Amino acid sequence: xxxxxxxxxxxxxxxxxxxxxxxxxxxxxxxxxxxxxxxxxxxxxxxxxxxxxxxxxxxxxxxxxxxxxxxxxxxxxxxxxxxxxxxxxxxxxxxxxxxxxxxxxxxxxxxxxxxxxxxxxxxxxxxxxxxxxxxxxxxxxxxxxxxxxxxxxxxxxxxxxxxxxxxxxxxxxxxxxxxxxxxxxxxxxxxxxxxxxxxxxxxxxxxxxxxxxxxxxxxxxxxxxxxxxxxxxxxxxxxxxxxxxxxxxxxxxxxxxxxxxxxxxxxxxxxxxxxxxxxxxxxxxxxxxxxxxxxxxxxxxxxxxxxxxxxxxxxxxxxxxxxxxxxxxxxxxxxxxxxxxxxxxxxxxxxxxxxxxxxxxxxxxxxxxxxxxxxxxxxxxxxxxxxxxxxxxxxxxxxxxxxxxxxxxxxxxxxxxxxxxxxxxxxxxxxxxxxxxxxxxxxxxxxxxxxxxxxxxxxxxxxxxxxxxxxxxxxxxxxxxxxxxxxxxxxxxxxxxxxxxxxxxxxxxxxxxxxxxxxxxxxxxxxxxxxxxxxxxxxxxxxxxxxxxxx
Amino acid sequence: xxxxxxxxxxxxxxxxxxxxxxxxxxxxxxxxxxxxxxxxxxxxxxxxxxxxxxxxxxxxxxxxxxxxxxxxxxxxxxxxxxxxxxxxxxxxxxxxxxxxxxxxxxxxxxxxxxxxxxxxxxxxxxxxxxxxxxxxxxxxxxxxxxxxxxxxxxxxxxxxxxxxxxxxxxxxxxxxxxxxxxxxxxxxxxxx
Numbered sequence: 001x002x003x004x005x006x007x008x009x010x011x012x013x014x015x016x017x018x019x020x021x022x023x024x025x026x027x028x029x030x031x032x033x034x035x036x037x038x039x040x041x042x043x044x045x046x047x048x049x050x051x052x053x054x055x056x057x058x059x060x061x062x063x064x065x066x067x068x069x070x071x072x073x074x075x076x077x078x079x080x081x082x083x084x085x086x087x088x089x090x091x092x093x094x095x096x097x098x099x100x101x102x103x104x105x106x107x108x109x110x111x112x113x114x115x116x117x118x119x120x121x122x123x124x125x126x127x128x129x130x131x132x133x134x135x136x137x138x139x140x141x142x143x144x145x146x147x148x149x150x151x152x153x154x155x156x157x158x159x160x161x162x163x164x165x166x167x168x169x170x171x172x173x174x175x176x177x178x179x180x181x182x183x184x185x186x187x188x189x190x191x192x193x194x195x196x197x198x199x200x201x202x203x204x205x206x207x208x209x210x211x212x213x214x215x216x217x218x219x220x221x222x223x224x225x226x227x228x229x230x231x232x233x234x235x236x237x238x239x240x241x242x243x244x245x246x247x248x249x250x251x252x253x254x255x256x257x258x259x260x261x262x263x264x265x266x267x268x269x270x271x272x273x274x275x276x277x278x279x280x281x282x283x284x285x286x287x288x289x290x291x292x293x294x295x296x297x298x299x300x301x302x303x304x305x306x307x308x309x310x311x312x313x314x315x316x317x318x319x320x321x322x323x324x325x326x327x328x329x330x331x332x333x334x335x336x337x338x339x340x341x342x343x344x345x346x347x348x349x350x351x352x353x354x355x356x357x358x359x360x361x362x363x364x365x366x367x368x369x370x371x372x373x374x375x376x377x378x379x380x381x382x383x384x385x386x387x388x389x390x391x392x393x394x395x396x397x398x399x400x401x402x403x404x405x406x407x408x409x410x411x412x413x414x415x416x417x418x419x420x421x422x423x424x425x426x427x428x429x430x431x432x433x434x435x436x437x438x439x440x441x442x443x444x445x446x447x448x449x450x451x452x453x454x455x456x457x458x459x460x461x462x463x464x465x466x467x468x469x470x471x472x473x474x475x476x477x478x479x480x481x482x483x484x485x486x487x488x489x490x491x492x493x494x495x496x497x498x499x500x501x502x503x504x505x506x507x508x509x510x511x512x513x514x515x516x517x518x519x520x521x522x523x524x525x526x527x528x529x530x531x532x533x534x535x536x537x538x539x540x541x542x543x544x545x546x547x548x549x550x551x
Numbered sequence: 552x553x554x555x556x557x558x559x560x561x562x563x564x565x566x567x568x569x570x571x572x573x574x575x576x577x578x579x580x581x582x583x584x585x586x587x588x589x590x591x592x593x594x595x596x597x598x599x600x601x602x603x604x605x606x607x608x609x610x611x612x613x614x615x616x617x618x619x620x621x622x623x624x625x626x627x628x629x630x631x632x633x634x635x636x637x638x639x640x641x642x643x644x645x646x647x648x649x650x651x652x653x654x655x656x657x658x659x660x661x662x663x664x665x666x667x668x669x670x671x672x673x674x675x676x677x678x679x680x681x682x683x684x685x686x687x688x689x690x691x692x693x694x695x696x697x698x699x700x701x702x703x704x705x706x707x708x709x710x711x712x713x714x715x716x717x718x719x720x721x722x723x724x725x726x727x728x729x730x731x732x733x734x735x736x737x738x739x740x741x742x743x
Contacts, residue, residue, distance in 0.1 A: 051687035090741035131740030145729035169723035342687030400614035423680035
């Protein structure tokens, strides 16, 4: 072992929910923590309202095109929390009982809604997640609610990690929140981790992990150029006793695949069972006169809606199909969403087209009606059919553009279960929104870049069955003690709701296990930090659970 | 080498015309003048070409900039084969793809971007950037593009931001209950 090697107790790969939460607790508990983040460290004043390539939205995002599935993910300090839309519902109870494609419960026996609720509570306290009122809903959310009501459905304002007193409804959440209204991790867990001595290294992209002679881990990284991510300007290694992997479900399995030569055989489920959270989009073009006439909507200035650009991402969802008595693959939520120009407009299709649906003169006509677009986001139960091919030379994709756009090795061929659920949900969106001529609706095309997910999951998942899960129920990688996975890749399958809350709760729940592993390796660390702002209610509820588990 | 083959092989004006015709197929606009051959003229107002598609494509930030010669050449080769199949006579004064009428340009783009086509990734990427030039002016600072009347941002009805370049909407919602809530909602506002 080299005496000059850089060392840390716990090396955390990625600074999104899975990385920031674990880094905070481990640093607060006394461990020396280093976080390697592949993306840049953007400060609040750097979050721009600008669609130009090179502005904060392309610097902070990664868009990886695969074969049948493309992934939109965070690429900056704070990860997905900087670019997400802060919808934070808990997963419905039936989700934890799903069998999916494996004929047995996918989640570990130790986790269900009841056992996860105390960990959800910790996240809710730490991120100030609040139940939203109807007065908080955007025009688009209100329109969706009114349309659901008109069609005999219920609709709910979504719980969100947003400080409404600071929110200006600019709908630029994907570029980072300039007003610090959105509760990104850069406002809570990460500054608290830094205050406890953790170090964050931006633009450090981990490539692989190997072992040291004395049984610790050696993490190999490249340093990425600040503006052109295609360019590497250095490389290095750091030794660690414990490694926490939270590079995101599109990257964590790729790093492990590339490490297999050094670390030995990976569990079968590494890079398999990927889920796109069953996501699909529909674009409705609202008939403004009908919105006024049928739904009684009025913005007060003569307009009924025409407010696609206004708001804060998704604010209202319909949960009528989140019914545990329904069969698997027929349960889904239908959520109002905002999609900015540039990122997906090309995939929206022309209703009743006589020519091409995604380009051409008729597409241009619907683009002229963009202010009257309403985007509905569907989250069904997919079949975990994604598989990662051999890793690219570096990172998780062959980078094409200086930022954002790359080609990855994920392939995803939707099964009849997944297609069936998408068709069923498409039909319901159409039924709700085309009722009495309110709108014309079409799903986004899958022909150009495959399906499209903003919530990649399950590519290195937890479970009780060693053949179909890569992690045990403590988030430790099977056969590789001291490597933990705490990002969306650990979540076993589609959740039928936005997953950030569940990813965060699973990461909170993993922390005591990581603390014990670090203690076993001789690290002086303990568990029991309060929320990043010092609040203690969440901790009070989980400490007795840990004592019970320890008996 | 025939006159036609020379034109296909050359970069410069013929490359520009070919790529303009592709961009105009994605988001069509009106002709810039009576001599305009690249733009098919099937729509009113500015399309992807007027929005700056070629400026965006040529920018090295996209990563597609150094493949444009090849793409233009390939597109014209595909057109020649397509014209043969369809029994079309192509005007040799312009690149083959430019010689196609809009319906045929659109049909060829559909074929090239169809799942299973071996070059699909490239043609989709080319279409993606053409679309981005129109719907988000991705080669320009957004504020400047809005001030200059960028045709795509104008078509989408993007409003002007506040003087500091940031959007703020004081009025953002209807402010009232518009649906019954799901009966199984938990006190924290989540599904049960």
